[in-house]
Amino acid sequence: MTITPHMTRTATQTAAAVQSGAISAEAVATHALADINRLNPIVNAYTDITTERALTEARAVDKRLAAGETLPLAGVPYAVKNLFDIESVVTRAGSKINLSNQPASADASLIQRLSQAGGVLTGGLHMGEYAYDFTGENAHDGNCLNPHDTTRMTGGSSSGSGAAAASGMVPITLGSDTNGSIRVPSSFCGLFGLKPTFGRLSRAGSFPFVGDLDHLGPLARTAEDLALVFDVLQGHDPADPAQANRPGIATKATLSEGIENLRIAVAGGYFRKSGQPEAFNAVDLVAAELGANREIDIPEAARARAAAYIITTAQSSALHLGRLKKQPENFDPDTRDRFLSGAMVPAVWVQQAQRFRTWFQHQMRDIFKDVDVLLAPTTPFHALPSGTKTVVLDGVELPARPNIGLFTQPISFIGLPVVSVPVWLEGAALPIGVQVIAPAWREDIALRVAHHLQHSGAVSAPVAGITTGIN
Amino acid sequence: MNGPFDAKAYVAHMEKVVDLKIRDEWRPTVEANMAATGKAANLIMSFPLDDEVEAAPVFLP
Numbered sequence: 001m002t003i004t005p006h007m008t009r010t011a012t013q014t015a016a017a018v019q020s021g022a023i024s025a026e027a028v029a030t031h032a033l034a035d036i037n038r039l040n041p042i043v044n045a046y047t048d049i050t051t052e053r054a055l056t057e058a059r060a061v062d063k064r065l066a067a068g069e070t071l072p073l074a075g076v077p078y079a080v081k082n083l084f085d086i087e088s089v090v091t092r093a094g095s096k097i098n099l100s101n102q103p104a105s106a107d108a109s110l111i112q113r114l115s116q117a118g119g120v121l122t123g124g125l126h127m128g129e130y131a132y133d134f135t136g137e138n139a140h141d142g143n144c145l146n147p148h149d150t151t152r153m154t155g156g157s158s159s160g161s162g163a164a165a166a167s168g169m170v171p172i173t174l175g176s177d178t179n180g181s182i183r184v185p186s187s188f189c190g191l192f193g194l195k196p197t198f199g200r201l202s203r204a205g206s207f208p209f210v211g212d213l214d215h216l217g218p219l220a221r222t223a224e225d226l227a228l229v230f231d232v233l234q235g236h237d238p239a240d241p242a243q244a245n246r247p248g249i250a251t252k253a254t255l256s257e258g259i260e261n262l263r264i265a266v267a268g269g270y271f272r273k274s275g276q277p278e279a280f281n282a283v284d285l286v287a288a289e290l291g292a293n294r295e296i297d298i299p300e301a302a303r304a305r306a307a308a309y310i311i312t313t314a315q316s317s318a319l320h321l322g323r324l325k326k327q328p329e330n331f332d333p334d335t336r337d338r339f340l341s342g343a344m345v346p347a348v349w350v351q352q353a354q355r356f357r358t359w360f361q362h363q364m365r366d367i368f369k370d371v372d373v374l375l376a377p378t379t380p381f382h383a384l385p386s387g388t389k390t391v392v393l394d395g396v397e398l399p400a401r402p403n404i405g406l407f408t409q410p411i412s413f414i415g416l417p418v419v420s421v422p423v424w425l426e427g428a429a430l431p432i433g434v435q436v437i438a439p440a441w442r443e444d445i446a447l448r449v450a451h452h453l454q455h456s457g458a459v460s461a462p463v464a465g466i467t468t469g470i471n
Numbered sequence: 472m473n474g475p476f477d478a479k480a481y482v483a484h485m486e487k488v489v490d491l492k493i494r495d496e497w498r499p500t501v502e503a504n505m506a507a508t509g510k511a512a513n514l515i516m517s518f519p520l521d522d523e524v525e526a527a528p529v530f531l532p
Contacts, residue, residue, distance in 0.1 A: 303518055306511035313508055325490060328497075337497055341504035344485035349512040354526035356515055361527075402507070 001039070001466040006031040007168030008463050011076045011225040014171065015118070018075030019065065025075030029058035029120050032077035036122060036169045042466055043145045043154075045163035047082050048089050048124035057120045064118070071118030072232055078172040081158050082124035083131060083207040084108040084216075093207035094127040094157065096140040097323055097330050108205030109237045110174060110216060117232040122170055125160025129332040131176060131209035132316060132339070133157040134184050134404035135384075139332040143386055146189055147464035148430055152383040155188035155404065157181040161219050162189035168463035172220050172229055176206065178213045179308055180378075180408025186219055186420040187433025188383035191461050192450055193219045194226045197440050198415025199244030202237035210315045211242065212354075213308065213412060221461035223450035226419065227252040230443060251444045255451045262445065264292035267376040267437070270301035271407060274393045275380035278432050279407075282423035283375050286434045289458040290449065292375060296367060304360045304410035307353035309402070314350045317342030334401070361414045368439040373449055377407045378420045378433030411437055419446040421459040434459075476509035478502045 006028070009017075017023050033051055040046050054077065061075050080086065083093040085104035092098050106112075111121060126144040128135065136144040136159030144159035146152040147167035154162045158175025162185030165173045175182040177195040186193030194217045201216050208214055218229045234248035266272075266287050272280065272295070287293070317324070317339045324331070324339055331339065367374070380393060384400060391400045411418055417440070420433040436453075438446040453459045479502050486493050493501055 300518070303514045306514040309511045310508060310515065313504075321489075325492070328492065328494075333497075337500035338504050340491060340493060340497065340501045341482070341508060343489050343491060344482065344505060345508055345512075349508075349515065351526060352515050352520070355520050355524050356518060358524050358527055359520055 003168060003463050003465055004035065007035055009171065010222050011073065011171040011220065012222070012228055014076050015072060015074045018061070019071065025058040025061035025120060026055065028075045029054045029077055032122055032170055039167050039169055039466065042150065043147050043163040043167055044142055045126055045144055045160040045167065045169065046079065046123045047092060047126050047141055047160070048086070050086065050089065050121055050123045054120050054122045057115065061118050061120065072228065073114060073117040073119040075118060075120060076172060077120045077122050077170045078114060078174070079122045079125050079164050079170050080111060080174040081127050081161050081176055083127060083176060084111060084124070084174060085205040086111065086121065086124055089124060091207050092124065094129040094131065094138055094141070097327060106205065109202040109239055110233050113233055113235065125164055125173060127159055128157035129335045130316065130320065131157040131178060131181060132335045134180065134401055136162070136185065137334065137386065139334065145386070146383050147466050148190060149383065150466065152385055152430070153188060155184035155379070155383060158185050158219065161185060162191060165189070165191050165219050165221060166464050167466060171225055172218055174216060174218055176209070177215045177217060177412060178209045179312060179412055180405035182217050182219060183378050183408045183418060183420040183433060183435060184404055186422065187378035187431070190422040190431030191219045191221060192223050192226050192422065193217070193420045194230055194443065194447070195412060195418045196230065196443050197417045199242060200246070200443070201233050202240040202243050204237055204239035208319065210312050212311055212315060215412065221463070223419065223447055223454050224255060226450070227255050227447045246441060249444050251447045254444050255448055257448055259290060259449055259452050262372045262449065263370065264290045264373040264375065265294040265296045265371045266292055267298050267374045268295040269297040271298060271376040274406060275377055278382055278425055278428065279377035279380050281425055282432045282434050283377055285423055285425065286421065286453060286458060287375055289453060289456055296371060296374065298367070299363055300360060301410040303356060304413045305406065307356045308409045308413040310345060310349050310353040313338060313342030314345040357413060364414055364416065372438070372445055374437040376411070376435045376437060378435050379404055380406050382430040382432050407435065411435065416440055417443040417446050419450040421450045421453055422461045423459055476506065478506035478509055481505060
């Protein structure tokens with residue numbers, strides 16, 4: 001499948017070209033829509049392509065530029081996981097059940113911010129049902145396929161967000177991450193993915209999974225594009241009562257400050273076992289590039305994961321209880337049985353998990369007194385073949401689905417910001433991610449490290465040259 | 472917890488309490504998931520926490 005120049009252009013490059021008048025936003029949108037329509041039948045990234053809206057929005061951007069406005073995302077095409085409200089589109093949240101809902105009456109807050117900045121929305125993206133997924137497999141919409149190898153999973157639950165950016169349909173996508181759902185597809189699809197600090201970005205107008213753990217954030221093919229979009233996405237939103245009352249930070253401005261004064265360590269213990277060699281080789285490669293030779297044990301990370309698991313299953317099942325009672329047959333079988341069991345979790349287990357969250361938060365705060373960055377694998381292995389049900393880790397056969405998030409879950413549990421960076425090990429046909437973990441509210445540090453790694457050539461996110469039998 | 476968690480018996484009891492209708496063909500995986508949650512709970516419930524460790528609230532009156 002041919003990779004056109006439009007497909008490899010970053011958001012930063014497109015915004016500069018459109019702002020300068022070298023190309024119109026309408027022309028960019030037209031090219032993007034053509035690429036989407038050509039590639040989507042292969043990877044199944046989009047569930048809703050908003051063609052008319054994209055062209056209308058692009059023409060409006062051209063008018064605003066003609067009137068003298070400066071727009072940070074001038075004409076940048078993007079797409080969002082289909083749990084974001086898109087005006088006049090039904091918010092699927094990966095389900096069949098929600099298709100009977102009314103179309104959204106307004107855009108989600110983050111989409112409004114991107115539109116205001118000159119972004120052009122091209123549609124809603126495939127996801128695992130109600131975000132309870134790490135695979136990118138969906139019984140209703142079919143599987144989303146990994147652009148780097150279409151026999152493999154994209155990872156989930158922001159599956160379409162991974163496939164659309166990795167295949168070059170658009171340079172930027174938005175996803176959500178409760179236990180790893182931005183970072184896992186970033187790892188499997190070879191992208192830069194930012195899970196911001198919990199409470200940083202507004203969640204207003206997005207369909208929830210686990211209110212206590214849900215984050216929204218961007219995926220892209222460069223760290224610079226992540227910073228560009230993250231700076232636009234920040235801002236106080238009274239419509240999200242869970243948003244933290246914190247001042248925003250300008251991450252693009254500090255992106256090139258380098259890593260000289262950063263104390264960087266590898267997360268040890270839990271994060272150095274239960275993975276395939278590629279997971280640890282990728283961390284070692286990044287650590288060597290950054291000169292990080294310390295290893296710090298993260299105490300009780302297994303319990304942190306267990307606590308996140310309990311809160312996730314109980315809280316999400318309470319959200320869906322009415323639907324579970326009335327129409328359990330309409331759920332995806334792979335999520336239904338987890339929601340059913342989650343509806344039975346005793347309150348004391350959940351409350352103890354919540355209290356453990358506070359304990360673990362204090363441990364991690366202490367650790368970050370001595371370091372500025374921790375490195376850990378994003379996933380325990382490369383993208384698995386579609387349909388994989390079990391994996392062998394440390395000689396034990398385990399169910400594949402929940403264990404894909406083994407290394408992401410303890411970190412999002414306490415809301416730390418992470419950039420997953422894409423590593424291509426020598427001779428490897430597939431990418432794998434490394435988590436660059438920063439202290440709370442310091443997305444700028446994680447982005448700086450990611451940018452440094454990209455410039456040094458240690459990590460990269462090339463557009464996938466999709467190979468299938470139908471080229 | 473005292474002794475192994477009997478996920479099968481627990482599911483049979485709780486589906487009535489919560490008023491869920493679990494089809495026979497779904498039951499083995501529901502029970503397997505409940506057993507996995509019980510295993511995770513074991514890790515959490517066996518960890519001593521001081522009385523002053525509170526869950527973080529987000530409710531802002």
